[in-house]
Amino acid sequence: MEKSGREEDALRLAMPPLQTWYRANARDLPWRRLRTPYTVLVSELMLQQTRVEAVKERFVRFTERFPTAEALASASEEEILKEWEGLGYYSRARNLHKAAKIIAREGFPRTWVGVRALPGVGDYTAGAICSIALGLPEPAVDGNVLRIVTRFFADPAEIDDVRVKKRYSSLLREVYPPETGEFTEALMELGAIVCVPNGAPMCGACPWSALCKAHLRGEETAYPVRREKRERRREDHTVLVIRCRDKFALVRRPEKGLLAGLYGFPFGDPAPYRILASKRAKHIFTHIEWDMTGYLVETDEEQEGYLWATAEEIRYRYALPSAFSAFTEWVRPRS
Ligand code: ADE
Numbered sequence: 001m002e003k004s005g006r007e008e009d010a011l012r013l014a015m016p017p018l019q020t021w022y023r024a025n026a027r028d029l030p031w032r033r034l035r036t037p038y039t040v041l042v043s044e045l046m047l048q049q050t051r052v053e054a055v056k057e058r059f060v061r062f063t064e065r066f067p068t069a070e071a072l073a074s075a076s077e078e079e080i081l082k083e084w085e086g087l088g089y090y091s092r093a094r095n096l097h098k099a100a101k102i103i104a105r106e107g108f109p110r111t112w113v114g115v116r117a118l119p120g121v122g123d124y125t126a127g128a129i130c131s132i133a134l135g136l137p138e139p140a141v142d143g144n145v146l147r148i149v150t151r152f153f154a155d156p157a158e159i160d161d162v163r164v165k166k167r168y169s170s171l172l173r174e175v176y177p178p179e180t181g182e183f184t185e186a187l188m189e190l191g192a193i194v195c196v197p198n199g200a201p202m203c204g205a206c207p208w209s210a211l212c213k214a215h216l217r218g219e220e221t222a223y224p225v226r227r228e229k230r231e232r233r234r235e236d237h238t239v240l241v242i243r244c245r246d247k248f249a250l251v252r253r254p255e256k257g258l259l260a261g262l263y264g265f266p267f268g269d270p271a272p273y274r275i276l277a278s279k280r281a282k283h284i285f286t287h288i289e290w291d292m293t294g295y296l297v298e299t300d301e302e303q304e305g306y307l308w309a310t311a312e313e314i315r316y317r318y319a320l321p322s323a324f325s326a327f328t329e330w331v332r333p334r335s
Contacts, residue, residue, distance in 0.1 A: 007153065011175045014152070014211050019179065021207035022186035027052075027193070030060050032185070037108040038069045038100075040133035041118070044125045045096050049089045052192070058087060069108070072100035095120025112138050127169075131184040137176030140184050141169050143224075144191030150224040151195060154213035160227040232289045239294040240268050241330045242306070243276075248331055249306035250318060258285060263318040265294075265327060266306065273297030281326030290323060296330040 026032070029052065031043035042063055046055045062083055066072040072080065077097055084093035098119040109115045115134070116126040127140030139145070146159045149168050157164045177183055190208075195201045201220050203209050214220045242249040242265075251266045253259050270278075277296040282289065302308050309318060311331045320328060 007171055008174050010153075010211070011149075011171065014208055015175065015177055015183070017207040017211075018186050018190065019177070019182065022182060022189055025193070026185070026189055030056055035133065036068075037129070037133035038072075038103065039063050040129050041069075041099060041103075041121075042066075042096065044128045044132075045092050045120055046087065048092060048120075048125060050087055054087070066100075069100040069103040072097065073104035092120055108133075110134065112136060123169075128184055130180075131176070132181035135178075135180050137173055137180050139169050139172035139176070140188070141165050141172065144195075144197065145172075145187050147197060147224050148187060148191050148195045151201075151214040151220055152208060152212050154217060154219065154223065156223075156225050158227045159224045230287055232284070232287055234289045234291060237267050237290055237292045238269065239265050239292045239324070239327055240270060240273075241265050241294060241296045241327050242273065243296065243298050243330075243334070244300065244302050244308065246310055246333055247302065247308040248311070248314060249303070250309055250314070250320075251306060258288060259321050259323065262321050263307070264320055264324055270295040270297050273299050277330065279326065283323040283326075285323070292326070294327040294330075296327075 031039060043055070043059050046059055046062075050058075065083055066075060066080070075097070077094065080093050080097050081090060084090060087093075095118075099121070102118065103109075109118065112126055112130050115121060115129050116123070121129065124140050124142050127138045130136040130138035131140065143159070146165065146168060149155070149172075150157065150159060157167075159165070190206070191197070193202075194206045201215075203212070203215050203220060206212065206215070209215050212220075214223050240249070249266055250263045253262050253264055255261050273295075275295055275297050279294055281292050281294060283292065284290075311333050314320065314328070314331050
């Protein structure tokens, strides 16, 4: 999708049916009842990693116990963590405590930059808080919103690409109606109950069914497009930990390719040596998997072509990559 006037116009035309639909179908969620910027902050942080159903009751309890930023700021971390119990991801509670102290001291921020600077607030949460609590035309774009808009435009762009998120954020920013919070939550709602993430969307109930390109083509589930997962190539290697008295053989890996220029154990054949131990290990790189059989072997002669290093040097000087870490337990001074 190119950012163009046409896309903007198409989205703008889609606003009224979305608003009408949302007003008739919005779920009655506790954080939508009585709102302050502070309660929006609390609910959005809770909703970051916890399902709506699980947040409902806990949000009510939390905001009854700590109804304002000042109340939360003056509570102890222990009390707050206790109240957060069971929600998981406790750094959110600690961040909320820090944010409340800032707000109690300086007031609630009035700009996107100010909101985004609060602890625990990323781009998505900043957009949600700004549009819902402050009336600013700032979108909250996550996977749900990207699913809706890529279907709407039948856009084959890969949504894992951060530029796609940026493009849609700026497009949405252009079309925000004055009811900013309502629009943000209408998009969330559409993604949660109609244009659902797993399985077929409920296009029969969708306010955009006459406008959605993917639906008009009968290709809803072809979007969003994700970057193709590349297959990992499997490689078998025999890794030698060759010991000669108190030293071990290292090789410097080639300047190109995996672990370029780093020191590692040589690959090779254990047959010429005395074999003391062996074990298997696996290491997964982004595109390659090493299935390794490692041998601890012994020799009386420091052969050429290797760098011979003591256990201490290997530990402190050559810092072997973690691909070899299954075998570094063999690198010890001889007992
Ligand atoms: N997920 C994140 N924020 C939300 C909100 N305000 N309403 C419903 N679901 C959400």
